[in-house]
Amino acid sequence: MAVFLADAPHLRVLRLLRDEGPVSRAELGDRLELTRPRLLAEVERLVAAGLIAEAGMAASRGGRRSTLVEISPRLRFAAVDLGASSIDIEVTNGRLEPVAAYGEPADIRSGPKAILQRVSELLAKARTDAAYERLDGIGIGVPGPVSFRDGVPVSPPIMPGWDRYPVREVLAREHGCPAVVDNDVNIMAIGERHGGVAHSVDDFLFVKIGTGIGCGIHLAGSVYRGVDGCAGDIGHIQVDAGGPVCSCGNAGCLEALFSGAALARDALAAARAGESPALAERLAASAGGELTAKDVADGAAEGDVTCIRLIREGGRRVGGVLATLVSFANPSMIVIGGGLAQLGHVLLAEIRSVVYRRSLPLATGNLPVVLSELEGRAGVTGAAVLASDMAFEQAS
């Protein structure tokens, strides 16, 4: 054996019980390739620490019956997904099943004090609603680059006041449990790998197309965050030097051409120019004189050609960037998520068409390009995975 990448035995026990439910001691030993004395010592230690619990007798395997163990039913993890304009929270049990969930609008630009205050209020409400005593871990995703090591946002463009704010430290202190901070797209990728379409896939890209565009990079079994924590920030890749000016100041960035904001802008222009009956009708009915990506999705579903064209053009832009990334990273799957994934199969078909045509045949021979299965829950699912991983690690 050469280089070996190994998790400590207690982590492997805890993750298996978290992900698969009650298992007998005998099966645990077999599955994790641990000797019986080693396993029994680990189990005893984890029971004493309150992380796992006895769960009755297993069905006989012929010899002496083995007792089942399970992740402690008393564990509680908080998963927080902060968007540009939303807070989503789930509190889960040890198996990461939600016991409470909240979602509400919130402007990330209100700053860390106000937003984290509201997070704490919602967590206090959860403690009452779901009747638990304390949290065992908190995972939080934020819409910007993060230094994962330091637990702070780093130069986040749409989060004024958050730069290097000690998010992890504040949450850990306030709730008396381990906390972990990551980028919002990374937690979506982790979520999709835990409970979605990328289940157990080691090398994949999770592309979030929402207000902005970002990419979670999962390589060789773990998230790759880059040297400064901004790997996957693909929204500002220039795709058309003559394109519209982006919020970042450059021209023709991917997300200036296709994102929630760009699509709303293009839909409004099409409605006003009389190019789309479906959009004109929706604009007339709208209170604020604005259109959204959902209007375009609905128009396309009715067969409005302009709506379909807008989605296709966007898919072509995204597909062009993804073709480059496929040639570079040679992943085994691409998952499309975020709010604009609601544009569905018209978008997906266009992205696939460009990726398959433009990337190397070897890299696309067996490359599924699929929609997220977890949709809006991808972020909180991943945040719960991170929270539990962190709690398990600190429990050693």
Add this chain to the structure above:
Amino acid sequence: MAVFLADAPHLRVLRLLRDEGPVSRAELGDRLELTRPRLLAEVERLVAAGLIAEAGMAASRGGRRSTLVEISPRLRFAAVDLGASSIDIEVTNGRLEPVAAYGEPADIRSGPKAILQRVSELLAKARTDAAYERLDGIGIGVPGPVSFRDGVPVSPPIMPGWDRYPVREVLAREHGCPAVVDNDVNIMAIGERHGGVAHSVDDFLFVKIGTGIGCGIHLAGSVYRGVDGCAGDIGHIQVDAGGPVCSCGNAGCLEALFSGAALARDALAAARAGESPALAERLAASAGGELTAKDVADGAAEGDVTCIRLIREGGRRVGGVLATLVSFANPSMIVIGGGLAQLGHVLLAEIRSVVYRRSLPLATGNLPVVLSELEGRAGVTGAAVLASDMAFEQAS
């Protein structure tokens, strides 16, 4: 501690002695954080296996003097770098210092039997010239995608007859030692990290611009090869849909616009169109009526504006792709190597300008873009590193 990535102790001992030369037992124990009994047992085992040797007494550190150990001076590794039109071979000692070196033209399209036969002839010559008995490991790089696990080229576009040819098995059997096969750009990246400008850098991109264009991806301390072994194959990224047709059949691929072949083509056109006195003069003097990248480099050095323009245009193309990859991967360094690196600082300046302008400020705040230091020796250096790593691993 959480996840731990650890190398076996014997590997850590062998790599340290390979890379740093003779070290005392006492210092080895300190450096590798091994207990004294554990270290002494490892050292004894490795001396018995002929991998390391006693090397006299160390200078006193105050107490009892410790004996030095070194990597065995009898070890020999063969490093082979196959290009599209060349074979380069170095045989090294245990410290990866060359004891014999050969280079000659060879057409990779001659097929694996002829090429590997010639490799064996050169290695037989090396054994006589450098007076050693046997090889302890062979590393070989080939100009195409490789299944690193299987030790075979996979669908290599410019290597007819090599698809899934058992290169590793053939070399290992013929020379009676472990062998390892990798892509040529990956071994250049490994070489540059071992003994070049990327020394000890964990996350960097090595961009080879030669006959074609490729990228070695070094992430979190090791080469990332992708699911099918074709990660980093960036030469066929489309940069101009209206560009010239590429050897792959698509239009406007990066290497159809800028590579050794593309530059020779553009130089010839410029010379014939009377746009470049420097190129016209060299064309008139050339025997075969052709021009090369070197002619363009020399013309630029003389101040010929067309030569400078051709290099700048190429740098802009490469820089545009690299800006995308920087936003995606957030590396800590970019190294430019391969034959066209001889275009030097005009090329580098243009690449830097585009990368710094188009990538995220956070990702480029501290991002050196530099020329390879090892130049033509990057490949054999990396192949020797791989050969020794493989030999050390199999020795356990």
